[in-house]
Amino acid sequence: MKKVLSIAGSDCSGGAGIQADIKTITMHNMYAMTVITALTAQNTTGVSGVLEVTPKFVANQMDMVFTDIVPDTIKIGMVSNEDIIAVISEKLIEYKAKNIVLDPVMVSTSGSKLLEDGAVNKLVTDLIPLATVITPNIPEAEILTGFSIKTKEDMEKAVIKLSKNYSGAILIKGGHLDDSSDDLLLAEDKIHWFPQINIDNPNTHGTGCTLSSAIACNLAADKNIKESIEIAKAYITGALKANLNLGKGSGPLNHCWNFISK
Ligand SMILES: Nc1ncnc2c1ncn2[C@@H]1O[C@H](COP(=O)(O)OP(=O)(O)OP(=O)(O)O)[C@@H](O)[C@H]1O
Numbered sequence: 001m002k003k004v005l006s007i008a009g010s011d012c013s014g015g016a017g018i019q020a021d022i023k024t025i026t027m028h029n030m031y032a033m034t035v036i037t038a039l040t041a042q043n044t045t046g047v048s049g050v051l052e053v054t055p056k057f058v059a060n061q062m063d064m065v066f067t068d069i070v071p072d073t074i075k076i077g078m079v080s081n082e083d084i085i086a087v088i089s090e091k092l093i094e095y096k097a098k099n100i101v102l103d104p105v106m107v108s109t110s111g112s113k114l115l116e117d118g119a120v121n122k123l124v125t126d127l128i129p130l131a132t133v134i135t136p137n138i139p140e141a142e143i144l145t146g147f148s149i150k151t152k153e154d155m156e157k158a159v160i161k162l163s164k165n166y167s168g169a170i171l172i173k174g175g176h177l178d179d180s181s182d183d184l185l186l187a188e189d190k191i192h193w194f195p196q197i198n199i200d201n202p203n204t205h206g207t208g209c210t211l212s213s214a215i216a217c218n219l220a221a222d223k224n225i226k227e228s229i230e231i232a233k234a235y236i237t238g239a240l241k242a243n244l245n246l247g248k249g250s251g252p253l254n255h256c257w258n259f260i261s262k
């Protein structure tokens with residue numbers, strides 16, 4: 001059985017973070033492991049609190065995972081602060097970890113900060129260079145590039161700017177565009193669009209977390225990056241179309257749809 005590790009924050013309401021990752025990995029018939037960076041108190045309406053794990057205890061979790069059940073691929077989500085980023089990158093280097101999907105989580109769908117302001121630079125210098133693919137959404141790509149992204153042309157400019165300082169693959173997610181949810185990939189110097197008509201479902205809590213863990217599963221199944229994203233997008237689309245409507249705000253995805261992992 002393939003093993004996928006999620007390094008991320010907990011979402012007690014089950015829609016995003018570690019919980020979304022475990023559901024996604026399990027639906028792909030793979031074995032999920034977790035290194036928890038922070039607990040969040042959140043639900044479909046917002047985040048009311050964050051309790052960070054100490055860097056020492058993050059390191060302890062990484063050691064216990066990597067010295068026993070070595071993951072085939074890794075997904076990284078909420079990393080919360082500079083010291084946690086430092087310890088994660090040290091341990092990834094120490095254990096020669098490969099196949100890393102990095103979702104540079106900064107702000108929740110509801111607008112709460114999930115990464116300290118001062119930590120963006122550390123993410124760029126220490127963690128992004130270790131990733132096989134990074135998956136910023138539009139607001140995150142705006143922070144990483146320093147310019148505003150309103151159109152698909154802006155997304156193309158952004159992906160090119162990001163590629164100047166990072167040689168891995170870059171997927172800018174279009175879930176925050178107005179008229180479509182097209183995603184843009186730059187891999188091996190080639191641009192590829194994944195066209196996506198907006199599904200009429202306001203319940204999109206955890207789409208980004210689910211996408212990155214589905215990509216990690218497909219990489220574990222030896223698909224290449226483009227195929228991994230293609231299949232991961234089909235997973236998201238099915239889970240959005242399966243129309244779960246839970247909670248008072250932007251609800252979670254329905255992982256219990258008729259997905260058959262290949
Ligand atoms: N309404 C929608 N219809 C179809 N696909 C969507 C829709 N909303 C988001 N997606 C897809 O979901 C994936 C995640 O995109 P998005 O930009 O929403 O990420 P995110 O902002 O990181 O998510 P999160 O809500 O977890 O923070 C992308 O592949 C995007 O195309």
Ligand SMILES: Cc1ncc(CO)c(N)n1
Binds near residue numbers: 008010017105
């Ligand atoms: C724990 C956690 N990670 C990521 C996100 C982004 O969706 C969230 N809302 N919560």
